[in-house]
Amino acid sequence: METNGEPIRPTAQQALAALAETEQVRASTTALSATPWPLWFTAALTLYTAAIPPVYGGTLAEPDWLLPRSTWSVILIVMTAAHAALFAAAASQWRRKTGVALRLDVLPKRVTIPLVTGLPAVLLGSGFVFRATGEPLWLCGASVVGAAVSVAFHLVFVRLHRKATA
Numbered sequence: 123m124e125t126n127g128e129p130i131r132p133t134a135q136q137a138l139a140a141l142a143e144t145e146q147v148r149a150s151t152t153a154l155s156a157t158p159w160p161l162w163f164t165a166a167l168t169l170y171t172a173a174i175p176p177v178y179g180g181t182l183a184e185p186d187w188l189l190p191r192s193t194w195s196v197i198l199i200v201m202t203a204a205h206a207a208l209f210a211a212a213a214s215q216w217r218r219k220t221g222v223a224l225r226l227d228v229l230p231k232r233v234t235i236p237l238v239t240g241l242p243a244v245l246l247g248s249g250f251v252f253r254a255t256g257e258p259l260w261l262c263g264a265s266v267v268g269a270a271v272s273v274a275f276h277l278v279f280v281r282l283h284r285k286a287t288a
Contacts, residue, residue, distance in 0.1 A: 175264035
C-alpha cells in the first residue's frame with residue numbers, strides 16, 4: 123500500500139480500538155504491579171514483624187534482659203539489614219518475572235494508612251511499656267498482633283490483586 127509520502131490516518135474505529143487496547147494494557151500493568159509479595163517474602167516479613175518487639179524490648183530493657191543491651195542492638199541492626207536485602211530480592215524477582223516494579227502506591231489509603239501508623243506504634247510501643255513494667259507479656263502480645271497484621275495485610279493484598287485482575 124503506497125501513501126505517496128502522506129501519513130496513514132487510522133479510521134475512527136481503529137483509533138477507538140487502539141485507545142481501548144491502551145487502557146486495557148494500563149489496567150493490566152496496574153494490576154500486575156499490585157500483585158502480592160512472593161510467599162517466601164511474606165513468611166520472612168511475618169517473622170521479622172513478630173521478632174521486632176522482643177528484640178526492641180531487649181534494647182530498651184533496664185537492667186539487661188536475657189542478653190546484654192549491645193547484643194540486642196546488634197541483632198536489631200542485622201535483622202533490619204536482612205529485611206532490606208530480602209525486600210530488594212523480592213522486588214527484583216518480581217521485576218524479572220513480570221517486567222513491572224512492585225508498587226505500594228496502588229493500594230488503597232484506607233488500608234495502608236492505619237497499617238503505617240498503627241503497626242509501628244504497637245511494635246515499638248510495646249518495648250517502652252516493657253521497659254516501664256518489666257512484664258514480657260507486652261512483647262509477646264505485640265509479636266502476635268504484628269504477625270496477625272502481617273498475614274492479614276498479605277491476604278488483603280491478594281484480594282485486591284484478584285479484584286484488579288478480574
